[in-house]
Amino acid sequence: MIVKNEEKTLDRCLSSLKPLMEAVESELIITDTGSTDSTVEIAKKYTDHIIHFEWCDDFSAARNTGLKEARGEWFLFLDGDEWFENTDELIEFFTSGECDRYGSASYVVRNYTDSSGKNYIDFHALRLNRVIENCLFINQVHEAMPRITPTKFFKDYAHHYGYVCYSRRERMKKSQRNIRLLEMELEENPLNLKAYYELSREYFGFYDLDTVEYYCTRGLKIEEEHPDHIWKLSIFQSYVKALYKGKAYQKVLELVEKMVREDPQMEIIWMDYHYYAQNAAFQIRDYERSNSHGLAYLKVYEQYQAGRLDNNMLLFANFDHIKETDKEQVLYLLGVSFLFLHNYKEVEKIIDQLDSLDPAVLGHGLLLISRMCAETEKWEQLASFYQNKRSVEASYKIDIMKEIEAVLPLEEKMRADAAIAFAALPDKDDAYVRMNCLRNEESNGDKDAVECELDWFLRWEGKWSTVYSDVLFFAMQEKMNILKFILKIEVDEFRPIIDNMQKHHNNFPEVIKEYLKSYSFENLKGLYWSICLRENLLMMETKNFAANEDEMKFFIEYARQSAKYVRSIFRSELLSPDRVTILPRAYRFGFYMGQALAAQEKSDSESYLRNLRFALKSYEGMNRPISVLLDYFEQEEKLRREKAEEFNKLAKQVKERIKILISQGKLKEAGQVTAQLAALMPNDPDVVKFRTLTHTEPDMKELAAQLPQ
Known part of the structure; x- marks a missing residue:
């Protein structure tokens, strides 16, 4: 390993290697290139073999320093910000003697693109080689050892969050360093195709597509005179990606179709080619052509999964679109294209393939079903999909319901038609079916049936979520006391539920205002519900706040309720001007508005004005109504001064x-x-x-x- 200032990640990295080092006779060699933090101290917990290397802008030189001191038969290298999830496959490789049949081995480096752990790019890195005399690392940056065939490909992978953990400034600094070293390599060897490929990847980090294209076209031109099939495929991948990102869709299609036509050997990297070509054709609405590339992608994907393609290509490019989720995206786009072509039989085949419980994939399948139902004006297929999933675990079922709600169109008639289809399902003990019965009865104007459905939900003991927002909306529309509902719902769900109501009901403001005139809640949870309702309406209208008497009364009542809620949930010692700053903004707003209204009742203008300004700073979402109060105050003060001057x-x-x-x-x-x-x-x-x-x-x-x- 070579390390420098890796104190945040090195301990995790070395700890993940312990099972391998305990199972296989090993030595750990660490080359430090000038750490100024506790990296060396951490390394000493795992090995005494630490080499201090003076940095010279050459990663290969640093790697070779450690390699020259290695005494084993094999050499494994990794970076200090990587760590293994599992090393069982590597252990089996060495302890079983399988290693005797290979000259090198590759494991997967999983490069994460965000901190969620869900989005990543896998790269097969050649990180294990037999130790052979004079077989050393080459290249100043993106260093590598000459591959000794045959090569074993592991499924084990090392996590790499380096691109996420570093700030954008640090990432740019590293890229600039890499670019400088790669350009130095090209000066020494203008025929180095790997350097052209790596430069194109580095410039993607700056989203400098013109420069990416420049290095790709130069590399491809050199390859014509000095053929190297592997690097031709890799550079071409970068070139196609740059063209696609630059919206040169027609050129993407022409180049990809020419490449696969002239190259008879199917390659793994074709998946990336066809992925970009499918999307490019879709962008220009050439759906037949898009489908052609989508189907070609699936054919390559199937061959890859079956192990029928040469894996060696995996070592020479960062593949962007060979994961299961990429395949699902290809399927979805195929389905949409067939939909535009009115080929519903093919759409149904795609839907069957997308029928998965993975929420990330589920959304694609449901969106496709929804689009087809909207196109055909038949919603039974979506209802049937739900019916087939009703026996799954509760957590998955909630995901399914949320996804269904998300893909339903906003158009009122279509939603009504969908409700009819779901209400027709036989399972009347299912809350989602009952909610659609409620929607249907409300649409029909059958008050007795609506009341019956609402009574069912009053008795229901299931888990409430945003999915059931319509139940509460219709209950309020019927002027029903909904406290029993509210007491069953987690307060964290209040705002999402109310947001959902507002999104799907054009008459939301009128219904809520009328309801709030009829009901007030002394119960603390009910009070918070009322606050959330008022807040949503005020946020809706904040830009067009009328500032008339009714609107101001509505806001003042919201402020009074917020102040009351804050006084009810916080100890009095927290509610002082010097300590209230530690409270969340909405609660600070409630405190300051309570203070302002109390000062107004006492005719304490100075305190009233001061607390209004504090409230304004605490909650910018209420900027407009508070500004109106401040304007009123200024107008009243001006009038008072004028009257005083006239009187005097x-x-x-x-x-x-x-x-x-x-x-x-x-x-x-x-x-x-x-x-x-x-x-x-x-x-x-x-x-x-x-x-x-x-x-x-x-x-x-x-x-x-x-x-x-």
Whole structure:
């Protein structure tokens, strides 16, 4: 192994090798190329044979340093960010003596493209070779040993999350380094076809399709003069992929058809060719041609799975589309193309092949059935599909129902037709069948039958999910108290269920608003349901928030309920301005709105304004209604200031008149005017003085001296 700064992954890598090293006499040689973290310390837990190598921009040189010190008959190499799931096949290979019949071996490196663990590209890496004198690694980057045939192909695989764990910046930096080293190799050997292929792959990382095409066309031109069938196929794969990504669909078709026509030997890599060609033809709506390539793909796939093709090609390219999920995608596209060609018999054959319980594949099959049902206006096939799956495990059944709901069209008549087909199924103890009966009765306007179906769900003890959102919607439409339903449902399902209602019912806003006028919930779970309903409506209307009296009342009630809910579920010591910041945003919003409304009742404008602004920062989804409240406040403040200015202006005029009356000795009249002003400004200093002066028999000179200035 060669390593550098692998402290995050090295321990897992070496630990996965322990079963192999315990079963087969082995030595572990680690070449460190300048680690500055704890990589070397981790390595010392597994081996004393650690070589310190000064990095020289040459991976082969680093590998060869370890290889030259190897004393075994075989040499296995891997990277520090890879680890084996299982090494049983490798152990059996060596302990059974099977290794004596081979010169090299390859296992699968599973390169993950995201952190979910579901999306990956498998690559057969030649990682085991017999140790033969002067058989060394070559190439500065993407180093490899000359293959010693025959080669054993293992199914065991090593996980590799390196492309996911690294940041985009780190990945780009590694690619730039690789590109620099590959270009150096081409300067030394312009005929190195492997370097052209690897450069095309590196530039895919930058999505620089022009440069990918440049290196592919150069490599293919050189191959014409210096034939190398293996690298021709690999470079051609990159070229076709680049053309497809660049939407040169016609050119993809021409090149692939020319290649397979001129090359009589079927190759594994043809799967990638036909995959891109099928999709290219589909994009230009040439469905016959698309089907031709789809069927050709399936033929190669079948030969590959049966072990009838030469596996050696697996060592010379990163195959993009040879997995089971790729085959399912090919089948789906075949089905859609046959659908466009109105060849329903072929569509049904494809559906039979897609009949799988794997949710990733299930979606393709159901979508195809749905499209055919919509095309033929017959939904019995979709209902029949469900009927055939009703005995599966509950978790799979929920997946099936969710997928069926996902593929049903949004068009109201089609959904109604589908409901009729499902309602006709014989199993009336099945909740999904009963829900479609409910849909059907609601569509027919049969209130008694609707009530009967809703009563069935009240007694039902099954697991609730988004699939049954229509049950709650129709219950609210019938103004039914749904608390018994709500108490059966996990609160995490509330928002997805409500989102589903809103998606499928155009009258959702009207139904919910009417329902909320009729029902309020003291129960905490019911209160949260009400909050989620109001929130959904407000989020729907936030861009076109009318800001009329009804809309503002609706929002204020939402805010009051949110504040009440927050006070009910959190301890009082958490609900203080200095600690509330640790709460999730929706709860912070509820706290601040509660504080704002309380301040408003106390006429504490400063606190009201401050808490509104905190609420706005906490929950940007409520930006519009809170902004309206802030605008109202500003308008009211402006009006108050204007009134105050007008009042002060009038008061000043009255004061001047009082002064004149007093100075003229008209104390009685001045006292009457002062009494009127005192009713409005009882504590005003001038008014207080006026009252004193008008109730005294003064000396006129002294009186004039005491008048306010």
